[in-house]
Amino acid sequence: MSTLVIGLHRGKLELKQFFRQRESVVFTLFFPIMLMFIFGSIFKNSIAPGVTFSQYFIAGMIASGLVNSGFQQLAITIPMERDFGTLKRLRGTPMPPLSYFIGKLVVVAVSITIQVALLMGFGKLFFHLHMPTSSDKWLRLVWLILLGSICSTVLGIAFSAVPKSGRGASAVVSPIVIILQFFSGVFFVFTDLPSWMQQFAALFPLKWLTQGMRSVFLPDTFAVKEATGTWESGRILIILLAWAVAGTVLAIKTFRWSNK
Template structure:
């Protein structure tokens, strides 16, 4: 990573931390959701598996999607509207530095948010952390592929909103729908079959499934579609989304608005 990329990454992180609304929504909101849902629903959903233990895996997956897909798909149109991207084009800075800064910001926030969520769930709801090197490795590669796919999807989807003001209205419903159909709030196999099929087309469902293999006992794999956590398919689908989203980024990304010409 070059000095330019690191400098751009530090700038992006500073800008994020200066926005109290963003910090609270991105970092505190998922933790609050765990406290609320964990306090209300304390029953077991399977032998030895409490609802909170299941819900935490979904919230970690949602956190990765929020800081990558949702945040970038809203932030980039706003910067495009304000002329930030146009001014960036007028500098000798290589274009890739802009995206490198976004990637570093997403990685920083994702790690920080995951640590916060695990800390809250462990201290207050008895979440068991991974007990083997294999599970920690699985957590790392699922998170890495998930963040990559969601980051690229966020950059690609940033071209959908016509203005920065309309971006939250365009992006937020998509993120919410994906959460409800991907096994975040409800046990995935309890959802209607058609809903499971739709969710299987998008990364969040596979991120959550991979995370469940890390934090839930192996016996819970029988509750998954196909009767197992199916990690090879998780890797294959997330990898495919990384490639597809990269192609969309390269072919659809817009540096300027229509009024800029």
């Protein structure tokens, strides 16, 4: 049985577990909408002709949804799975570790796809957001979600080696995610941030994901307001691919099955 097939079976099982934890499902899927509502209600001004803050903000919300449902979720729940003995049991079977990773990726990808659909539907209904205007942009949205899910998943798995136990994991992971969100232009207009912040954020994939999402949701005329005056789609693709590969290698190298 191939690694991929077993991985998809794991994905099916993990999806069932995900959807059966009601509170967590509601929170994960509706939190971005809540934030969108709050920020959209506070900042009613336009940041450029025809570009409301909400229109700018949805890009950040989708990108940070990727970080939350992948990196943050996994870096917290995998140490818990170690505590519960889930991983010890899996280690004792012929399941390839990569199949376990694929199972996680399935959940992240499904969860983010639902979040994006909800955000876009909600945004269109209540904040009159514009949907992507060309098939090019829709295609970009798809590969951004896919690559973003992979990066977020593998980096979450890699980071899960850091917390000593499930109980302390959230305290270690959450601050990192929040700081990264501020630095990457999720909550504010990126180019308004101090340049050292911008440069620091450029080291991590979230900044590039957010920028990519802006290129999907904002008019092309807005590109001149980006740091380099263009959307840098090609560069974003390369950087995210590099993070996906590096993250996968890192995840395989650092993955721990048990709390020593």
